[in-house]
Amino acid sequence: MSPIIQAILVLTSVAVSGLLLGSVRFRGIGLGSAGVLFAGILLGHFGFEIEPEISEFAKEFGLVLFVFMIGLHLGPGIVQLWRQQGIVLNSLAFAVVLQGFLLICVFHGVFQSSGRLSGYAAGGLFSGATTNTPSLGAAQQAVASLEDPEKSRPENVKTLASAYAVAYPGGIVGIIAAMLIMKRLFRINLDQEVDSSETNGKSSLPPINRQSLLIDNARLAGVKFGDLPGLEETGIRISRIRRAGEDSVAAATINTVLGEGDVIQVVGSEEGLQRFVPMIGQVTDVNLMESKGTARLRRIVITEASVLNQTLRQLSLDQRYNATVTRIRRSGVEMAARGTTRLQYGDVVNVVGDDEALDRVTELLGNSVRSLDETHFAPIFFGIALGVLLGMIPFQIPGIPFAVKLGLAGGPLIAAILLSMIGRIGWFVWYIPYSANLALREMGIILFLACAGLGAGRTFFSTAMSADGLLWMFAGIVVTMVPLLTTGIAARYVFKLNYLTICGVVAGSMTDPPALAFANSLSDSEATTTAYAAVYPLTMMLRILAAQTLIYLLV
Template sequence: MRGIGLGSAGVLFAGIVFGHFGMTVDHEIAHFAKEFGLVLFVFTIGLQLGPGIIRLWKAQGFLLNGLAVAIVAMGGALVVGFDYLIGLAPGSGPGLFCGATTNTPALGAAQQAAASLAPDSEISVDTLASAYAVAYPGGILGIITSMLLLRRLFKVDVDAEAEKAEQASGTKNDPLERRSLLVTNDRIGSIAFGSLPGVDETGVRISRIQRHEQTEVQHATEETTMQVGDIVQVVGTPQELARFEPLVGRQSDVDLMETPGDVVYRRVVVTEPSVLNHSLRELSLDKIYSTTVTRVMRSGVEMTPRGSMRFQYGDITHIVGDKDGVERVSKVMGNSLKSLDETQFASLFFGVAVGVAVGMIPIALPGLPFPVKLGLAGGPLIAAILFSLVGHLGGLIWYIPYSANLALRELGILLFLASAGLGAGETFFSIVFTLDGMKWVLAGIVIAMLPLLTVGIVARKAFNLNYLTLCGVFAGSMTDPPALAFANSLSDSQTSATAYAAVYPLTMILRIVAAQILVYLLLS
């Protein structure tokens, strides 16, 4: 409507309507589909965004997690305030906190805490679940509405925000270009190209050289030395080349790409596990095979390869050298185009299994009678981030083609939302249209929206935080996959998903702890 849609989150509300009219699924099947969909969704997100999450942690991790902590704290304070002002039914306060913030693991922890306080009473536990179910849809709608209100309030241009985010994260680089340089500096004659000052800082790479008064071109590596009168071809961004050019000499009109000689060029895809996570310097391709890597294409981004760059599965490299050297490097790198189109299901489900196991690990926190767990959302997410950084383990390679990743991610969130909606729809309307139900709905929306709007305004005004990053923080601080699905639909950028994953682990633990604290405060 007017350019705004709910995206995948619409499935939840459709499920509630269909569930209300009696369309149901076997309970065990629905429960499995919901949990399997959630695991699939968060694991594929973590697998794709792992490296970007680490960069974001280094740059803004303290700020983003600080904002998420503020959102959690304000939500808990509002629950206590509502209980004091309007007298919520016993057990409904922690349920509203879990439902308005769409956190199922927190509900489980709260129910355990309630059962420990009153072992013979099921009223508080049932009230917790009812309040959660009523507040849950309003929580999702409140998060999405908060995103839209901030967008309208600050007149946000989403495309411009996506452009800024890509520039800030380094995922959008200046295009690379070739340049021919005439060597006029006689003081560099005894120095190998790779040892020249400024080469590693600028990232400029050498690929070809035409010796003075010779007609044929030769391939060049970091071991190549240059003499006055030589013409060299270098590769880099315009800014890098502008810094490097005065060190060597001046620009030449000679195009070494058109000059005859025993030099070949080939695009080679990295698909061999043995070279993954090894740096260009460690592989020593220039010394062993007398070849040069002039460019690396990763996830659609073209980069100049520095010595410290580590190869990842699916990197497309530009190799320059003689025919024999390039052929040997192609075999070393793998260069299997077929492998890029294959989804590594063995690796995928091994990683999922590890993630589920991680989510089941109890974490003892001081002052709480029950250990907390990351659950089926937090465990797989953290495991996927770690596996994406490791890259491979023996023959297991954590690489999924982008289209397959996106399909699995959408399938996961649709299974989760459909199951959740159908389950909530059975009793949703019968509870909502009671006095307590109306209180819960309104209180849940306030608990969801007020902290988000307050923190969002402060983040934009005081820190000028990117809007898409802020949307990711909103979804992550509420541990809400449907809200993330909506945020992702605003732009093709992965900025929201990266921010979501950056704040999710800490937020999950905080919400589980906060839910149990609220139980002790309001029921003891």
């Protein structure tokens, strides 16, 4: 059997058995993709193996694919999340990472002299106890990059994986146990927490309404709508107008000249409308949506690359096509259409105009619904290449006497976040359907875990059943639970955070999807997922850097 055929058969065997193992649930909790790691360990113990070069490539490429897809998914909304809750939540996540790092150093200092916790085991223990797979990849890369051949031997890399695998189960159990302990400690009533979360965590974007106004201010006669003072600040858009004494309704834009007795339809937030109406006239019950005329409404999906990241003011649809964008729906959230609003791929815009104008605007903006389900791979591979190059760049951190690299775990993650925020460079558009993103992400982590498990399988059971292995398990649970409990208590009593938000920080600070799934099972609130996403990128970077730093400091 050729090495390639053997590698394919072994990897698929590990993947199938691991996913079956991960699908087994106890009280709603399962290992998920992490089951592949343990299947790899088990099969590796019984002699399943693949060529080292093939294993290394599959493992590293899987890691790159995993973190890059995560970055693409989180990037577009990350700025808004950081603005809303970023400082407090990320400070708490930083405290969790720092405490875990310091505890590992303490355990290493105490047990190093007896040879029971080497620097390699400490690095793997840090990654396993915090259930962070990319940091394991970063630590393994750090070992492989050591200049001393004795320190960079493959056996040392396997020690990392063994310590990771020994500590990982306790990490998952410890995270969930910490959530349950805090629930009992804080005497949580979940219904009250959900109500509080919905009251305090409502979207910063107010709902958009429409109103019909009768212009009874004679001073506005002959004035263009776009020349009204404070228009941009209120975010009000005009969509239709019925002239005084007429029955027909026409589309209106910022260039529409107003007249006394005209009835116009405006769109905006409740607050904006309350500020705007007194300047115009009075609210009327006339429904211009149902009146006859040439004005039409069309919902158009943004799929044309040339208009991405352009503002509505730059597109100037009012001037060029006599059409008005009245509101925008992005990721299920409706927002006002301001002149400064930049369009993103997949936005759905409400446009009002006559039939000819709407046809021209549709051609300009794309409206290819089918393309939303298509996966364009050229931008993905281009972005991965940029991320790999970024990960190779060494940089200095003040206070650390050696250069640190983002590596294959950090470089692609940062590149993906930045590229997805940019959205487009030339004809490269960084948009991928969520289902495709999730599939590629899962494929990547399965490849990585399968190879990591096979590599550790030969020595895992002998290590886990030894005195050192039992010590690693104990130390791993301490490293998992102590930072979470201390930080969670501070979040509740000092920062007065909602319990569901704390659960999101707990899961996000450990970058642990099973813990997030458990927290989400407690309620239907989105507070947990929002907090998880808010701290995930920073936490991922901190854990990658911390894992590398542990190797350089302790080995």
